[in-house]
Amino acid sequence: MNKYYPAALAILIILLAAFPAIGPEVYYLSFMFSVFMYVILASSWNFIGGYAGYLSFGHAAFFGIGAFATAKMATVFQLPPLLTMLASIPAGGIAALIALIVGYPCLKIRGPYFSVVTLCFAFVVDLAVKNIEYLGGAEGLWMKFMDLPEKTARTIMYEAMLLLMVITLAASWFLGRSRFGTGLTAIRSDEEVAETMAVPTAMLKIKAFVLSAFFPGVAGGLFAYYLGYIHADAVFSINISILIVLMAMFGGGGTWLGPIIGAVILTVVNEGLSTFAQAEIARIIYGGLFIVVTIFMPNGIIDFFRKRGG
Amino acid sequence: MKVKRGNFFSLLVIAAIICSFTLMTPAVGFSAGKPIVIGGSLPLTGAYAETGQWIEKGMRFWADEINSKGGMLGRTVEFKIYDDQSDVGKAVTFAEKAITVDKVDLLFGGYPGTAARAVMPVAEKHKFVYVSMGGHMKSFEQGYTYSFGAPPLMGEWWYEGFFHWLATVPADKRPKRAAVYTINNPVGLSLMDSINRWTKKLNIEIVINEKYNAPLTDATALIVKAKQSRCDILFANGFFPDGVTTMKAAKALGYNPKAIVQGIGSVVPAWVKELGKDGDYVFSGTCLSGQLSYPGNDKLNAYVKKTYNLNEYPLYFGFGYSWMQTLEQAVAGAKVLDQTKIRDWLKANKVNTIAGPMTFDKRGLPEPINFGTQIINGKVELISPKNVQTKEPVYPKPAWEK
């Protein structure tokens, strides 16, 4: 471990936090907001998917639950802007609670079967929100926007998402270096062996799952407020669930840096391509990226560079 | 080789910074006297690609036309169109990009309704005029002042034309029992408005009133229920895929109501092209049609005939064109590219579009525009109101051909 590493990180975070001060256009704040969001999603998915090897294909469900819970609280209690953003924390709590309830039976199932149960779960939540008027309904929910200049409003959103990202990454960092993380890795390599070695597998898995649902829930709340109008299709989409998995695995699952790199690269490349290339061609190039990277770095980007670096 | 990880990290940071710089350079460099840039995003790939691409074609046709006439305010116009990949979040980000980075002069309207619902507040916050189809009545009731529907795609109005015609049918010949199947999304739900009002007025009993969630993979049960309940009018309030599934099941199961009314599935050119005879006699509505006598429609029809071999321009082609027409007249009227002045001009004046003349109320909506349609012999005919009628509707619907 390089001793400058933490210092470099701290500087990077400060630079990111200070970024709005140089007066960038609103779009950059928004774009970075979405980059942070995907870093949060991929990194928190990594708790259960990367470390423990339980590939959840329904993580958009927690993201969406957070979004709708926040929007609902904002409309029911007529919350002012700042409180709406804070409401995303209990919204994340709701997501975590649901993860606890669902995780208990689901985490007994292993491998691909777990993936498909979570996939079904995401559909169930999506359809429940659409069908039950009280939860948001098929019309979606509108939220009041901040009574502030647009740039200030977006800066607040940016800083909030950045803060959440830092917290998520810190959690991820400590998790990777704790006994908790070691236990999860043991589960991934061989759950039966881990059990015989007195690793409390059930407990660890459920903890990781709940934790990995909480952060996306909060991020969902912020995203809802960012959009101003929230519809089930925008947050529960299966594409988001798959994208989260791919981002984490693309960079390298089960590592701290992997999901970050995956999320950043894929978000930036996708955005850049939409700007510079014709629509279908852009998508084809984007698809080609997955193929090329996998063929040359079949174990993820991180692994590739580690091997190179020795 | 211990330092490599740190090196790699710094490499990444540098890469990230370079990437963000490339993103920061506005894609088009321009200044005063240069072309007027109209920006925004459309779903050019993904689930809504088909519609998004038709809107783009309509907009581009308008741009070619206006540029050949010398442009707007003496400047040529050009588009900065982003592909939002049918993602609402991306639609919002790209709208902000167009406004704040590309510093476009004007914003164009997006699709689908959910994206428009999310972009309308962005336009409002940045004080940019946003002429689009909107996201049905609810989106125009949020108090936005910069959003206009010219014309809007308004589910609440969609069946007005049809019902106006149905009211002219003698009471004993009208259908008595309705089966209503509605897709559970903003479009479907907004269609219920006119059905509820008019069925009461015309004494039609709604026997079945159900919603379904997309995808509708099989419509057998829907049709069997309607058939068993002896419903003699079927409202299939859906999109293309579920509409096709419903029609095929209705034919296969020999269900012959007096009328089949379809939501927005039958407005895409694919309906006639793919279903052929089986798509005939379906009633629907529209707010644009190549068969209207308003100036411009002939020209659009000639263009799509030549370029895409279609008899009439598709609805969304017309939408793209009509939104641009509205912007064009507003800019010409305001004489400057000042968004608030453009807005105020639109609020106070009349525009002439291919959908007819329009004036906008406080919400940014024109008077309800709707024409009843029926597909007869593979062609979308206008059946209502009387003064635009192109063909007498076929009613009751003939039995399916075997």
Next chain:
Amino acid sequence: MDAVLIFQSLISGIMMGMVYALLGVGFSLTWGVMHVIHISHGAFGLLGAYAAYSLLQYFGVDPIASAAMSVPLLFLMACGLYQLLIRPITRAKNIIMASMILTFGLAIILENIMALIWKADPRVLTPAYSSGALIVGPFYFQYPHLVGFGLSLVGITALYLFLKKTYTGMAVRAAWQQPEAARLYGVNLFQISMITFALAVSTAGAGGICLALLNSFEPHSHNLWLIYLFLVVIVGGVGNVIGTALAGLIIGVITGLSMAFLPFQWVNLVTFGLLMVFLIFRPHGIFKQEGL
């Protein structure tokens, strides 16, 4: 509740479920035998559907004939793709993961190539019998459903017999159940994998054509199809041909019955909910053991 409705709904549900099974059976094989989760499987199905569409449109070829034609063509194409793309990633530590990422990219590419060739407009496969029905007493058997059902039965049976009765098929099974032993007996694992992959892709093509007889399709439809794939394969048990067919039936029965008894609004929710519960209680699919 009325018997005609229940029966009618059940029939079309089951026939539909069998079509999903044909589409899914290859997905199940590549997953079971090669540990490759083939995300672009549905996109290949869609490719078959588009090919059948063009053949019908321009040459009047019936979709059944197209299904037969598409099998060898897709087989050859898939052999090439295997050598080019799949084989290089077999050295990954986690083949499941690597294959998912790679084939996800492939799916995006295929989708957009199809969008460029056939445009984004939705298509409907309409042979002469596309909306007819065989009427038996009060019951209607819709032709597209019957054709899809028939083709699926033929396809799945053929695949099953191939794996059970032929030498190559047995080698595939051996390679899956005991890769080391198989290698010792001189089975070329790469060759077997290639055949498995190609077989899988060609059944996808046939399945795609069957599904296109039932619903309209667009370049992005494969995303939706992928969900059905996952469901039949998991319920049936990964790598299990008969299980996949049974899973198709089960899913068909669930949808059929819920269409008949429930408000339509709740059908999809109940289907997915029941599948979730099913998986929680039978976490390895229908059968206790893994097997073809």
